[in-house]
Amino acid sequence: MINSLKALQTRLSPPLLALLLAIILYFIGGILAPGFVNVEQAINIVRLAAFLGIIAAGQTLIIISGSEGIDLSAGAVVTLGAILAFRISNGQDSMVIPGLLVALAAGASIGFSNGLGITLFGIPPLVMTLGMTGVVAGTIRAVTRGELEGGTPPIMGKLISAPLVAGLPGVIFLWLLIGFGMWLLLERTAYGKQLFAIGINRTTARLSGVRVQLVVLATYTLGGLLAALGGFILLAFSQTVFLNLGQPYLFPSIAAVVVGGTVLAGGQGSYWGTMSGALVLTLLQSLLRALQIEEALQLIVLGSTLVVLISFYGRERKLRQ
Numbered sequence: 001m002i003n004s005l006k007a008l009q010t011r012l013s014p015p016l017l018a019l020l021l022a023i024i025l026y027f028i029g030g031i032l033a034p035g036f037v038n039v040e041q042a043i044n045i046v047r048l049a050a051f052l053g054i055i056a057a058g059q060t061l062i063i064i065s066g067s068e069g070i071d072l073s074a075g076a077v078v079t080l081g082a083i084l085a086f087r088i089s090n091g092q093d094s095m096v097i098p099g100l101l102v103a104l105a106a107g108a109s110i111g112f113s114n115g116l117g118i119t120l121f122g123i124p125p126l127v128m129t130l131g132m133t134g135v136v137a138g139t140i141r142a143v144t145r146g147e148l149e150g151g152t153p154p155i156m157g158k159l160i161s162a163p164l165v166a167g168l169p170g171v172i173f174l175w176l177l178i179g180f181g182m183w184l185l186l187e188r189t190a191y192g193k194q195l196f197a198i199g200i201n202r203t204t205a206r207l208s209g210v211r212v213q214l215v216v217l218a219t220y221t222l223g224g225l226l227a228a229l230g231g232f233i234l235l236a237f238s239q240t241v242f243l244n245l246g247q248p249y250l251f252p253s254i255a256a257v258v259v260g261g262t263v264l265a266g267g268q269g270s271y272w273g274t275m276s277g278a279l280v281l282t283l284l285q286s287l288l289r290a291l292q293i294e295e296a297l298q299l300i301v302l303g304s305t306l307v308v309l310i311s312f313y314g315r316e317r318k319l320r321q
Helices: 002-011 014-032 037-065 074-089 093-120 125-144 154-161 170-186 190-201 203-209 212-238 249-257 271-290 295-312
Strands: 163-164
Touching: 002 125, 002 271, 014 271, 037 163, 037 190, 037 271, 074 093, 074 170, 074 212, 093 125, 093 154, 093 203, 125 154, 125 203, 125 295, 154 170, 154 203, 154 212, 163 170, 170 190, 170 271, 190 203, 203 212, 203 249, 249 271
Parallel strands: none
Antiparallel strands: none
């Protein structure tokens, strides 16, 4: 089975392979759980995948940058972005834009701090972002004292969660827009070319004239900004906030990137792959719930499946410096 999957991988790109896997899972769901395959269910799965995919956008950039880059503070930043938007907008449509801008600025500032610690002080990314998780989570608790005041403006639900065009919620169109923007950023800009270069080999990139520290700093800043945007969008869906709103998305955001074919060692990947990976994870979770499998067993099945998937693609090891 593994050999056949590896043979298929050589003929298909990882993003396309992940998308085909998502389609297969969808129809397997129809066989195992009657009623699983229908238009309403398909729209709901894509909508749920969109939230995960948007949160995983920044994680994609950071993992491509290499040097063991993974943002463990993303979950805390998602929560912070949602809380800031919730408090500043306070249920008023007129305050949506200020709430969004403050959330994005806070996320970018945290990402910038992560990048500064990594580039200026040489702190390993895992250590730096893990420490930042504690700082952000602690600050949220200290400032709010567990009392989250505010409100979700009605317009957010109308534009993001509710059916917008042809029965499709706005978040799906927003996800496609972000996907196109990420494609332009990675494939059509100097930043994108430099990002892949530092992911492959930072020493070679530096000798080629790439300002490695500046690219890393920009990448973590963008990662924080996109995580905060994910929190803002998640608020429109949940209509409320709580202290661990973003934490359940941390591991899946990393898994979606890797399942989509982005190499953990860096230097190779795409956001289209991340989008496909988000669909695979969301479909798998939806199928397990449809089969009414108990939560503990769901976690075991999900974890085991991810190990199998990651074992045959997304784990290429290359020399990195």
